Amino acid sequence: MAFNSVLYLGLLGVVAAVFWLLPARWRRGFALLSSVAFYASWGLAFVWLPLLVAGIVHIAGERITAESTGKKRWSRLGMAGVLALLIVFKYRGFIADNLHALGFSFGAHPHLMFAAIAFPIGISFYSFEAIAYLVDLRQGRVTMQRFADLCLFFYFWPNILSGPIVRARELMPQLSFQKRFEPRFVFEGMDRIVWGLVQKNVIANMLGIWVDRGFDANGPITLPTRDAWLLAIGFALQIYFDFSAYTNMAIGAARLLGVTLPENFRQPYHAATPPEFWARWHMTLSRWVRDYLFFPINAKHAGAPLPLYLSLLGVMALVGLWHGAGWGFLVWGALHGAYLVLYRAYESWKDAEGAAHEQRIAGWFWRILTLTAATAAWVPFRATSLGKAWTIWGSMFWRWSGRGSLGAGFCAFVAVVAGFCAIEPWLVRKLSDIEENAGTQGPSVFRVLVRPIAYSIGLLLFLLCDEHNTQFIYSQF
Amino acid sequence: MSPAKRELILAALVFFALPVLAELVLRAARVPFDAQLYGPDCALGWRLRPGASGRVSTETPQWVRINSRGFRDRERTFEKPADTFRIAVLGNSWTEALQVPQEKTYTAVLEQQLNDRKCFAGKRVEVLNFGVAGYSTAQELLLLRQKVWNYHPDLILLAIYPARDIANNIRELNNAVTPERSPYFVFRGEQLALDDSFRSLPALQPWQIRLQSTEFWFDDHFRTLEAINTVQRYGKIRVAMAAARERAEQSGMDNLEYAIYAPPSTPAMQQAWKVTEALLLAMNREVRERGAEFRLVTLATRPQVIPDPAKKEDLLRKLGVQDFSYADERINKLAVANGIAVTQLAPALAAYAEAHNVYLNGFNASNYGAGHWNETGHRLAAETIGEDLCRAPQDAAVHISTTRARE
Amino acid sequence: MIPDSQTIRTAATEAASQLIGRPLRPGQRLVTSGLIDSLSVLKLIGLLEKKLRVVIPPETLQPEDFDDVDLIVETVERVAKPAA
Numbered sequence: 001m002a003f004n005s006v007l008y009l010g011l012l013g014v015v016a017a018v019f020w021l022l023p024a025r026w027r028r029g030f031a032l033l034s035s036v037a038f039y040a041s042w043g044l045a046f047v048w049l050p051l052l053v054a055g056i057v058h059i060a061g062e063r064i065t066a067e068s069t070g071k072k073r074w075s076r077l078g079m080a081g082v083l084a085l086l087i088v089f090k091y092r093g094f095i096a097d098n099l100h101a102l103g104f105s106f107g108a109h110p111h112l113m114f115a116a117i118a119f120p121i122g123i124s125f126y127s128f129e130a131i132a133y134l135v136d137l138r139q140g141r142v143t144m145q146r147f148a149d150l151c152l153f154f155y156f157w158p159n160i161l162s163g164p165i166v167r168a169r170e171l172m173p174q175l176s177f178q179k180r181f182e183p184r185f186v187f188e189g190m191d192r193i194v195w196g197l198v199q200k201n202v203i204a205n206m207l208g209i210w211v212d213r214g215f216d217a218n219g220p221i222t223l224p225t226r227d228a229w230l231l232a233i234g235f236a237l238q239i240y241f242d243f244s245a246y247t248n249m250a251i252g253a254a255r256l257l258g259v260t261l262p263e264n265f266r267q268p269y270h271a272a273t274p275p276e277f278w279a280r281w282h283m284t285l286s287r288w289v290r291d292y293l294f295f296p297i298n299a300k301h302a303g304a305p306l307p308l309y310l311s312l313l314g315v316m317a318l319v320g321l322w323h324g325a326g327w328g329f330l331v332w333g334a335l336h337g338a339y340l341v342l343y344r345a346y347e348s349w350k351d352a353e354g355a356a357h358e359q360r361i362a363g364w365f366w367r368i369l370t371l372t373a374a375t376a377a378w379v380p381f382r383a384t385s386l387g388k389a390w391t392i393w394g395s396m397f398w399r400w401s402g403r404g405s406l407g408a409g410f411c412a413f414v415a416v417v418a419g420f421c422a423i424e425p426w427l428v429r430k431l432s433d434i435e436e437n438a439g440t441q442g443p444s445v446f447r448v449l450v451r452p453i454a455y456s457i458g459l460l461l462f463l464l465c466d467e468h469n470t471q472f473i474y475s476q477f
Numbered sequence: 478m479s480p481a482k483r484e485l486i487l488a489a490l491v492f493f494a495l496p497v498l499a500e501l502v503l504r505a506a507r508v509p510f511d512a513q514l515y516g517p518d519c520a521l522g523w524r525l526r527p528g529a530s531g532r533v534s535t536e537t538p539q540w541v542r543i544n545s546r547g548f549r550d551r552e553r554t555f556e557k558p559a560d561t562f563r564i565a566v567l568g569n570s571w572t573e574a575l576q577v578p579q580e581k582t583y584t585a586v587l588e589q590q591l592n593d594r595k596c597f598a599g600k601r602v603e604v605l606n607f608g609v610a611g612y613s614t615a616q617e618l619l620l621l622r623q624k625v626w627n628y629h630p631d632l633i634l635l636a637i638y639p640a641r642d643i644a645n646n647i648r649e650l651n652n653a654v655t656p657e658r659s660p661y662f663v664f665r666g667e668q669l670a671l672d673d674s675f676r677s678l679p680a681l682q683p684w685q686i687r688l689q690s691t692e693f694w695f696d697d698h699f700r701t702l703e704a705i706n707t708v709q710r711y712g713k714i715r716v717a718m719a720a721a722r723e724r725a726e727q728s729g730m731d732n733l734e735y736a737i738y739a740p741p742s743t744p745a746m747q748q749a750w751k752v753t754e755a756l757l758l759a760m761n762r763e764v765r766e767r768g769a770e771f772r773l774v775t776l777a778t779r780p781q782v783i784p785d786p787a788k789k790e791d792l793l794r795k796l797g798v799q800d801f802s803y804a805d806e807r808i809n810k811l812a813v814a815n816g817i818a819v820t821q822l823a824p825a826l827a828a829y830a831e832a833h834n835v836y837l838n839g840f841n842a843s844n845y846g847a848g849h850w851n852e853t854g855h856r857l858a859a860e861t862i863g864e865d866l867c868r869a870p871q872d873a874a875v876h877i878s879t880t881r882a883r884e
Numbered sequence: 885m886i887p888d889s890q891t892i893r894t895a896a897t898e899a900a901s902q903l904i905g906r907p908l909r910p911g912q913r914l915v916t917s918g919l920i921d922s923l924s925v926l927k928l929i930g931l932l933e934k935k936l937r938v939v940i941p942p943e944t945l946q947p948e949d950f951d952d953v954d955l956i957v958e959t960v961e962r963v964a965k966p967a968a
Contacts, residue, residue: 007688139944140962183485209716279918291946295922299942303926407719443484452492463705464712 001041003161003249004200006466009193016189016256020181027177031152031257038157039122046120049085050154056081057130057154058147064137065144075138079131086127089120094325122161124322126154128288133168135292142168149175158254162246164264164284171261179258187447192252194458199245201465203417207238210410215382226404228395230414235382236375237417240268243282262287267424269374272367274339277374289319308344313337323381328389332381339373496701503700510703511535511710513696514543514575517689519681520623520673521616522658525549525573525609526693533575535714536848537840541575546624549573550584550606557629562600564588564866565607565625567617568636569645571776572608576840576849582606583850586859587866596867605630611653613645614756615662619671621760632770634862635760639804640734640778646756647749648672652717652733662752669755734778735796737804754811761817772818774862775805777826782837782854783846784830820865826857885966887936889957896956899931908953915947922947932956938964 001008015034022030040047060078064071087095133153136142145153145168152175159166214223214231223231247264254261264283271277278286293315301307313334320333376393383389395401438444512531518524527547533539544552557563566572566584574582588604591597607625609616617635625633644650648661658681661672679685696702741747757773764771781801783789793800805821812819830837837854839845850858887895901908904919914920920928925947929940940963949959 006692139946141946141949183479183481186485187488213720275921276918287948290922291948295925295945295947296943298923299926299929299945302930303923308923443480443487447484448487449491452488453495455492456495460705464708466709 001038003246003253004197004462004466006463009197012193012253012256019257024177028148028152028175031175031177032148032155035152035155035157035160039155039160042121042161049089049120049123050126050160051151053082053085053126053130054147054150054154056085057133058150060134061137061144061150064134071138075134078134082127082130082134086123089123091321091325125163125165126160128165128285129154129168132165132288132292136168142172145172156254158250158257158259159261162243162250163282164247164250164262165288166262166284171259174259177258182258185255185258187451189252189255190451190455192248192255194455194462196245196248196252197462198458199241199248201462204238204242204245205465206413207234207241207417210406210413211235211238211382214406215388216384222391222399222401223395224402224404225395225400226402227406228392230404230406230410231392232375232379232396233418234410234414236269236378237414237421239378239381240265240421241417267421267428269371269421270367270425271370271374272363274336274343274370274373277370278336278340281374285319285322289315293318305348309341312340312344316340327386328380328383331386331389332377335373335377335380339370339377500699500701503704508700508704509534509538510700510707512541512703513693513706514541515610516693517658517681517686519676519683519686520660521609521612521619522655522660522675522681523609523611536576536844539576539578542579548605548607548609549575549579549582551579553603553605553628555627555629557603558601560600562597562602562632563628563630564602564604564632564634565621565628565630566604566634566636567612567621567625568608568776569612569617569638569641570608570610571638571849572606572636573610574606574608574849574855575610577852577855581852581855583855583858583862584608586856587863590859590863591866594863594867608636611645611659613651613653613659613661614642614753614760615646615660618662618756618760618763619660621763626767630769632772633760633764634772634774635757636774636776637808638776638778639737639808643737643749643753643804644733644746646752647745649745650733650749652720662756664752664755669752669759735780737778738780738796738798738801739803750807757808757811757817758815761815770818772820772866773808773812774820775808775822776858777822777837777854778804779838779846781823782826782830784834784836786831818865820862822858822861825861826854829857886938886961886964889961892936892957892960893953895932895935896953896960899928899935900953900956902931903928911952913952915951925950932960933967936960936964937967939967940964 001011019027019030019034036047039050056078060074060081063074064078067074133142133150137144149172153168153172154160156171156175211231211234214227215235244265251261251263262284264285266280266283268277268281271280294311297311297315298308314337316337317330317334319336320329320331323329323332376396379392379396380386380389383392434446438446509532511533512529514525514529514531514533515523516526516529525543525547527545528543530542531540533541541549544550546553564587572582572584574584579585584604584606588602591602591604605625605628607617607620609620612620614635614637621633641652645653645656645659646661647663648656648659651659651661653659658675658678660675662669663672664670675681680689696706736743736746741750761771778801780789780792783792802823805823809819809821811817826837829835835853836845837850837857839848840851897908900914900920903924904914912919914928915922915925926942928950929942929945932938933940938960940960944963945959948955950956
């Protein structure tokens with residue numbers, strides 16, 4: 001059941017209502033039940049997987065808390081178990097394909113052996129949460145939880161599919177649902193959900209129509225320069241709106257239950273430097289990578305340059321692979337790693353030179369450079385093959401040719417969406433100002449009239465662009 | 478009650494009042510919207526919804542009713558009345574003919590004419606319309622197997638619209654709005670095999686289909702939803718049109734439909750022809766095995782019936798072909814070689830269009846020459862088919878319409 | 885010997901202020917606000933070690949363990965060992 005389906009929205013309303021009507025002590029059970037049902041709607045075959053993860057974490061966790069020695073061993077064992085699941089379910093096809101390409105034989109049909117097991121949705125996310133939990137438990141940041149609570153933690157439906165990747169210490173305490181109902185939960189939740197629906201259906205999917213056609217076309221090998229840029233920018237916008245739409249809907253759904261999930265995006269394309277991009281893009285993932293991979297590695301080496309650069313490259317390449325089993329993802333991650341390395345190198349050079357800090361022009365220069373670099377990096381992420389990515393880069397950077405063929409409609413749409421991105425921070429500030437000024441004395445027009453009307457308009461736009469809608473058009477034209 | 482809660486209740490009232498208000502306004506204003514005539518079908522991808530009715534205005538406003546069995550036809554029973562010769566017509570939107578009133582469709586006119594002319598040895602004739610928009614030959618074959626035999630037809634008439642049907646028979650070239658929702662036949666070795674991978678699509682799972690029928694109920698009963706669907710449908714059609722245009726540009730042709738006027742030059746088109754020809758022969762075999770007759774009709778495509786000779790010449794020059802008959806002739810040759818009767822509509826319709834300088838496609842100045850047949854087109858099609866059928870009514874011998882415009 | 889909380893608090897405030905180049909406001913977040921990055925956390929640890937004469941093994945720590953002064957105090961009390 002997708003977040004942007006009418007059925008889900010209907011059920012969400014029912015679940016939220018029942019949740020608050022139930023006595024507080026039943027809420028946990030109800031949340032677990034609805035979470036499992038939600039996950040089951042994505043395929044019955046893998047309903048048990050989060051349960052297995054919770055089981056592994058529980059057994060390893062018991063040992064970690066019980067034993068004074070061997071904490072490390074048990075936490076490693078637990079992590080290995082979770083990682084093994086992740087690799088088996090997510091990367092086996094990729095590994096098999098590449099081994100096969102290198103000449104390793106799996107019999108006549110390598111695919112039949114591996115691809116037969118479908119992909120369990122969300123495993124990348126809840127397996128990372130499990131690893132974080134084990135580390136935090138060993139290092140004393142969280143205490144051991146009951147098995148049922150662990151299950152709810154991993155199954156919790158707002159974020160099981162695609163994050164935000166939460167840490168036990170921020171979500172676990174909230175899952176006891178001690179809060180009393182407050183009307184602001186509804187407003188805050190609806191804000192995020194309706195905006196997410198618009199982001200997804202009206203902006204991301206619309207962009208996707210053109211972007212997909214551009215990237216998937218078997219047409220001419222080289223694109224006109226303008227088209228290549230438009231496609232790259234179009235995809236950069238599409239993936240941002242798509243993912244932040246999803247995140248908004250996840251955060252909003254949790255909010256309806258009074259739960260606060262961490263933010264995942266803070267207008268990433270406004271980043272002034274590559275590190276800042278990662279502090280604004282998929283924040284819960286970069287936070288995870290920082291805390292559980294990058295920092296421990298570099299702490300060991302006290303931040304020495306060579307290990308630092310190598311770990312940046314390696315960690316980012318892994319981040320790329322985490323997004324999916326494919327060389328394009330790897331290249332995307334490695335590129336971002338390279339950006340971070342270059343920026344670090346520049347910074348240490350600047351510190352050594354004692355150059356003046358952040359001049360205005362330099363600031364804009366870095367801003368544009370970061371945006372361009374991020375946009376270019378999306379090309380292999382999206383392109384159907386590395387070869388194709390290379391030709392698109394070629395058209396963007398060194399094989400200039402005039403006269404674009406992409407329609408004015410796409411140009412205009414990209415321009416509007418990009419313009420929206422540009423003013424997004426200002427807009428967010430303005431809206432929170434209005435909200436603050438609306439006051440708490442008596443009914444405010446903003447909450448009683450403006451908001452419901454905005455919700456209706458948002459939902460109408462969502463419905464107009466709803467491709468899940470059972471529309472059948474087969475007429476020839 | 479706390480002020481915050483009062484606010485929430487007020488906001489909820491406003492929120493739920495808005496759609497009610499919209500519904501009331503739309504009802505009061507009596508704004509017409511297009512009906513949703515198609516629904517999912519887990520064996521064929523899609524079908525006409527049984528009993529659906531409403532306005533269709535893609536080309537010209539038309540009030541349409543789908544019969545209770547899901548066909549654009551009057552009500553028909555499975556049992557064939559005594560002393561009746563039944564003709565089942567399989568086809569796509571050109572046969573479905575949502576653009577003209579039901580009694581003006583070529584199948585209905587044909588039924589009328591055959592009964593007037595009494596050339597079936599005094600038997601009454603029924604012409605059943607099984608046309609569904611976007612169906613490929615593959616879908617028509619499946620439809621024949623699954624539904625058409627229930628009606629005990631004596632003659633199966635396959636109406637081919639070459640400009641669409643051939644390409645639609647393979648996945649890469651299918652330009653239905655949702656090509657992924659179609660069944661295909663593919664070659665496994667030298668054998669045709671059904672590729673019904675579309676059945677695993679989420680939208681075609683039984684519970685989804687049940688859910689959709691609930692949605693249809695709401696769509697049928699609320700003007701607001703109907704309005705939303707109408708807007709959405711036009712959006713989707715525009716998107717699909719743009720995609721088709723782009724594909725055509727990439728293949729170096731203004732219009733993919735023109736690919737049938739010359740020998741296939743791309744591997745995809747060659748494959749499409751190969752699959753189509755195999756499907757025609759397979760259908761012929763199955764019809765004969767059932768003891769019925771089989772006849773092909775190649776419908777007249779748009780370029781073939783351009784009334785203005787100069788314009789026609791322009792297009793021929795642009796495409797670099799001698800005439801528009803490659804597909805018709807190729808199908809004809811296949812049929813002759815396999816003892817299948819064929820009626821070609823192009824010669825008669827082209828001659829009429831040129832002689833009377835009238836468009837057979839389109840309904841007003843903005844879409845003359847585009848779109849589907851108008852009433853004149855349907856009448857001529859019915860007359861031409863009727864002529865051929867009466868000349869050799871129960872005789873499956875090879876027979877080709879002799880009126881050739883270009884000879 | 886591990887210093888008492890008040891000493892740690894003072895040292896933490898000083899170290900953080902030194903790192904960001906201006907006085908630290910009470911309750912201000914360091915890492916989650918983006919004020920200092922993960923490598924600067926290593927520097928912060930170094931400063932704390934020097935000021936408090938303790939050893940803080942960073943491998944078992946995370947940048948967010950140093951997110952604000954309260955957390956720093958808690959973390960130091962949890963993991964610091966007296967310097968040899």
